[in-house]
Amino acid sequence: MRNNTLRLALVALAGVLAAPVVNAAATFTIINTNAPGVGFNDLSPRAPVGGNTGTTLGEQRINAFVHAVSKWADTLDSSVDIVMDAAFVAQTCTPTGAVLGSAGAITVHADFANAPLPNTWYSSALANKRSGVDQDTRPGPAGADLRARFNINLGQPGCLDGVPFYLGLDNNHGPLIDFVAVLTHEMGHGLGFQTFTGSGGTGATLAGLGVPSAWDHFMLDETQGLTWANMTDAQRAASTVNTRKLVWTGAAVTAAAPGVLSFGVPALIVGGPAAGAASGQYVVGQATFGRPLSAGATTGDIMPISQVTAATGDGCTPFGAADRLAANGNIVIVNRGVCGFIVKAANAQAAGARGLIVADNVAGSPPPDLGGADPAITIPAVRVTLADGQRIRAALTKRSRTKSGVSATLTVNLSQLAGASTSGFVQLFTPNPYQQGSSLSHYDTGASRNLLMEPAINPDLTHEVTPPFDLTFPLFQDIGW
Template sequence: MKKNKTLSLKTAATLGAFVVGMSSAAASFAAATIVIVNGNAAGVGFNDTTVAAPVGGNSGTTLGQQRLIAFQAAAAKWGATLTSSVPITVLATMEPLACTATTATLGSAGATQIFSDFPGAPLANSWYSYALTNKLYGAEALGDQAVPQIRARFNSNLGLNANCLPGSPFYLGLDGNAGNLVDLVTVLEHEFAHGLGFQTFTNGATGAQLGGTPSVWDNFMWDNTAGKRWVDMTDAERATSSLNFRKLAWTGPNVSSKVPTVLAAGTQRLNISGPNAADAAGDFPIGTASFGVALSSPGVTGQLMPVVDQTNGTGLACNPLSGVNALAVNGRIALIDRGVCGFAVKAKNAQDAGAIGVVIANNAAGTAPGLGGADPTVVIPTLSVSQADGILLKSKLGKRTRTSSGVIANLGVDPNQYAGADKLGRALLFTPNPYQSGSSVSHWDTLAFPNQLMEPAINADLTHEVTVPYDLTFELLKDIGW
């Protein structure tokens, strides 16, 4: 067995204060036992005594109780799904995490230690997460069950102040009816999966393997441009691959066999045509939205018209559209710039002005971003394009009249490819440019539809299921040894 290593604070635990003043709750299941260790001090996080009314099957009467009950529900789902003779211990806290008025880190989790070349390891010279090591080894790898296998943190400020997604707190019900709120059980299940091994321990930004050893993940990541697995690449090749937008696929047999069962036939796209499209004609790489309707076939087709409401010629659509902009987008597809307000706000203002679809151009270099947010009243399709593609599209709109551009946009699907898979039917991993620490590579691509638990953002339409036919998460965990 190689010497175990503790990961960085971002994905793992520093355990110095673990034992003092903490209570734990354990839940036993037929397949695995998951032990939740409540790491919060009295009166905060999971111990917050703020009175709360029962909601959505959650019978807790304080905010802390409801949070802990939701945590136990997520543990129950994974406990009933996994098989391990060794208890899985999770040290969890709710604490302030990175937040702004429009974006927030919901949570983070990871293995506290990783191991390779232990008895029972399916692949030699490969790092495995602590919990998976115990499952494969058949015993506690360190002989010390007081050390948790997973460290998890969740945002205690979410939606509760003006600087942390105000109005969008965690929904603490167990019934999945979160509406505009952020479903805590879903977030917990997502972070559990990371701690169980849904991540590579190789540094995607630099391509460097931790301690010179590849992750078990790296054996199943295939770059369609390089024609190589990550385990066979140089550091420089891996760093390039982590930015290779929608070209990095997962080759594990369990996931690949279930892609046709889980993912929809037809991958979402933006197609541009029309007499003024010129060299902009064709398909564009896109980012998808967590709100509005999913793209479908034959999709929504209309003239592309820009919103212009700033003196520099950009259009933010953060307020109800003016008469001129409303005339331009009514019955057409609105091209809007990213910035200042939330994506769903922009889409709703365009919809209220009569737009039949929305394209949001990024305001920074890189690939088309995913569009987070929630608003059930948005019923038109919305997608994003990169800053460079937004500039290209705007350049083709210079000859427009007040109601016509001669540039036709179709927000639809390519029926010959599964949503979120490559052309060979292998699920795609998330590889945006620029690299997103904590998100790149260790999530599914945002084009996956139906939306998947392990995409980099939590989508409002997720269920609490982690298995087929709803979700590919457990299939990937089986590929790496679960």
């Protein structure tokens, strides 16, 4: 019989303080592993803020932590103490960006009593809850269920300068980073919002043992038509960067999504008699200029322009006669590069185009928005990825001088939830290229309203983890909480 426990990481840390938080549904113990005078033990004086009555920096950090833990303790149900190893440490920083925190399960377990699915890894907090037994009885922080680390330098020079954590409990963070939201997010990872498969973008199972994670049974690639539990490593690696095509099929999340997310997704819809394999809905970046997609659908045949040289750029100079004929009444596709987006849009508009598609000239997805400002531009414009641009162009080879038989509709798909696919399944974060620490174990950034478990902390988050505010707890229900 194989070992049914895997230790994800072992870090030796000094135990300093254990603070229990007891609620009706679950009990959490926080083991503060910061050294005296550091992090949670920082004695720098502070004035009380936003309902946080602490008078030192460390005390305020602990109060915020207890506040966030209480939300999870009220929401989750477990007869086994949930133990968390927490500390403030240095994390990756630049003057304009920073890792706010990181967290995860310390051990995973399979085939414990009352496991939701056989031969499947679960985070220890969930394995403990299901079995009613502490699966890892090692003492101190090593035997904790979750490990959480927070950025000790946030707001200092060189680390998101001037934007520290807001330590109030009232969500009145203004331009600062709301620490309670960050804490709630990081605990979410450690409690189960995390796949153990595919780390590094490889698609490989944990430690190469071939055992799927709980998530793998619910992660469906809509292009491949397979869940992660039924894929090869190579198929999962492709799925990891299949932007907005990797979705969560769990019943609780899917049922809750319409009550949390709003309808309306910006889209390019390609069809028509000659579209063939290019038919379908495309993910687009929106333009900051021209007619907004929300103002109504714009439709026409997709036409490339032909009078292009590498030096002058695609669409960068006024269109010649043949290109004016192609553009007139149609939707022009050009490649990104050489000149600004508003120059290309102005030239297309002057030639009579109804809209513009800019195909990116570097790989990556989702496509970023098109920047620029020119009030004289009144046609809509979108950006598609390099790969999507190539797919569309491949369908245009049999065009006449004025028609391609491949139609484009630039619109907002009002029947699609923002953050879910056209099938109604909520999307996971799968940008291309892979983003270490962010890809897979988050909801997609296209979600609206914003969700707690997106890869960045948005300023409009509540501290809630349940519908109608959030979809974190429904995912926990899907995996067996």
